[in-house]
Amino acid sequence: MANERIILVTGAAGYWGNRVATRLLDQDDAHVIGIDDTTPQHTVDGLDFIQADLRNPLLVELLQEEQVETVIHLKFRETLTPSESSFEQNVMGTAKLLGACGEAGVARVILKSSQMVYGARPDNPMFMREDHPFNGNKKYGYVRDWIEIEKYADSFHEQHPETVMTVLRFGNIVGPKADTPMTRFLREEEAITLLGFDPMIQIIHEDDVVSALVHAAADDYPGAFNVAPEKGMPLWKALGLATKLPIPILHPFAYWSVSLGGPRLAPLPLDYLRFPCMGDMQRMRDVLQFTPQYTPEETVREFSAQQRVRKLLGKKSRETFEQDRLRDTIQRRKRLRERGGGPKRARRAAQAE
Amino acid sequence: MESVNELEALYNAAATTAVSTNGDEMANASDDAAPPVAKPARKKSAAKKATARKTKTKRARRAPRSARQTLHAQAQAESVLDDLPDVQAELENNPELQKRNQALGEELLHELEMAIKRVMRLSPAYKTKLAVPEGMQEAIDANLDAVTASAGGGSLLKRFQKLLPGEMIDTDTLKGMWTMLKFTGEYQVDVLKRRLKGDYDTDEWGMDQEFIDAVRPLFDFMYNRYWRVSMAGLENVPDDGRALLVSNHSGQLPLDGAMIGIGILQHHPASRMMRALYANWFPTLPFVSDILTKAGQVMANDENAERLLTQDHLVAVFPEGYKGVGKLYKDRYHLARFGRGGFVRVALKAKAPMIPVAVVGAEETYISLHKSQTLAKLIGFPYFPISPTFPWLGPLGLIPLPTKWYIDIGEPIPTDQYPDGSENNLMLISQLTDQVRDTVQNMLNDRLRQRKSIFMG
Known part of the structure; x- marks a missing residue:
């Protein structure tokens, strides 16, 4: 147990913390400490769980005592409207955690962020590189919190160049279990869209998100990375694959009603339904050396199949969806085999399956 | 009039199956309808008239297969649009027109009889075409070939020029137009349905x-x-x-x-x-x-x-x-x-x-005489041209x-x-x-x- 890696996962009681901790524990050489301020609903076998708040000043001592090598920061509360409590928890929590990491000399810090920080604007390049400024709309709670967290990460990197700082900016995360802005948008009965606008969006599967986080923890990958499948799809195509009938609304009216009723009316900021906000995946391919396994089509199909099964449609349609899912899985595994020298973690995960 | 009975059977078979789109059903239906059923005289004459009108514009000089296809298309049109009473009534009141139609009808019937016999001899396993746009397209293509090969483009054009306005709006033309419109519409709806299911592809820039x-x-x-x-x-x-x-x-x-x-x-x-x-x-x-x-x-x-x-x-x-x-x-x-x-x-x-x-x-x-700064600012355009026609004529000024x-x-x-x-x-x-x-x-x-x-x- 001499060369055991000690990894601390924040937000271990949440969905992402749970998933990432489980995957890390599958690796033989990892000792995983989970930390969260609430007790987990689903316990993970072998997880060393500690109940604590990230803003606790004694966190430095904990990191030093446990000789934590890698920190994966997944504690994030997604709120639509900017609120003081979520800002306190998300941004101040991250700031305190980063401070503690610098003090304790943690080797690696991995942050989970979103490509939404770039903001959806008409003059955006179609594929934004990681050095694009953060123009996200700060009227939305989680977009604002992500931007603030990224700013803290930037200044932390300047102050502690010896700590490897990895920021993974994911595209729109969709999956049967995850709860993200995009799944909330696709789960609604009526999908509110803007009349005459059909931007391209990038969709990544929840399993690929977990894989990317675990992959980033395995080695030093300094810097920020956009993570999503390279090819996007039009928003209306995603709605079609999710069998949602889009309800187009004239955009001035939509903006007006959202400003009246608060952002709660639309799970996704309207800008993201109007202009493209996509990332350039060159750094993900060349530096991070990570390839998402799911194509966006497969992801949305699986999501919508699960939605329909949940609604207890007839047996026959369920079988069709099962067939679709198996076909996608076969295709995905075939692609993985053809790639051969793909990422180590992904191959191991495929073997484990 | 054995040939007429045969035709009648064929016609009935086509008419009953025109609504269904399944090829197998169609083949069965034509078998079932083989024994000729006695029909009221009016219906028979209507069918004859309809076919006679067709010959007027295209003449009865065409390949046997295309003749049968035309009849088939005709039957589809018949089933789609049952009656246009005004034109029919006019036809019945005009004895001269009736006489001419009768002569033409008989000429066509003879031709058709020959054609059917030839088709049956050549290929006993012949099945009717599907009532889908592709089938229609094929039938039209075959007919066009037949017309241009025998009559040539020039004389066809002359024939069109000789058409009287009254003949332009006869039942068959309208029925044909309606059938084509209907099929185009159905095809478009199919495409739309498929696209609404998200079954289409774009490149990474969104090109479709x-x-x-x-x-x-x-x-x-x-x-x-x-x-x-x-x-x-x-x-x-x-x-x-x-x-x-x-x-x-x-x-x-x-x-x-x-x-x-x-x-x-x-x-x-x-x-x-x-x-x-x-x-x-x-x-x-x-x-x-x-x-x-x-x-x-x-x-x-x-x-x-x-x-x-x-x-x-x-x-x-x-x-x-x-x-x-x-x-x-x-x-x-x-x-x-x-x-x-x-x-x-x-x-x-x-x-x-x-x-x-x-x-x-x-x-x-467009002849832009002036750029209105105020109007451009008002509606958020980078420029707003004032031309002799725009914005005075509204959308017409955009031509x-x-x-x-x-x-x-x-x-x-x-x-x-x-x-x-x-x-x-x-x-x-x-x-x-x-x-x-x-x-x-x-x-x-x-x-x-x-x-x-x-x-x-």
């Missing part, structure tokens, strides 16, 4: 080939018929690899880009897809942003242009921007400033040759004038001889910008010197 195929006929019409574009210098566009087309911009609406693209698609041997870069005001407009993206056009900025060029696309830029497209009529063919030379920077970085393009004729499609267009493509200006990092050399950039601008201006002047008339060329 199905959408392009759907709107292309309109642009082909504008290119070939309306503006009668003549394109010169296509040999300067490479068959593959990156290249940057640099064109003047004019005509209030950015239609010149579409015409260059259509011209290259139509006439270039490699039929390349051109990706034009559009200004950042368009993505804020509903439908415009959607249509431009689906048509393969891309927002103009350095990152996009560079990525497109490194992917070896054919990219078109209009460095004049709004200043060029919103030009006043008195300033026509005077090139505005070529931006800040961003296109040269991108071309140098991607080492792509710059190909100058001069469009003549687009300037006169462009049918000028004659010339698109000249000049010789490529290579950029690969400059060393790496030349994209930061401001001197070189401004020098190349001026060179391209002068080339385009000279090409415009050359063409204008030769042009005698705005509308006739």
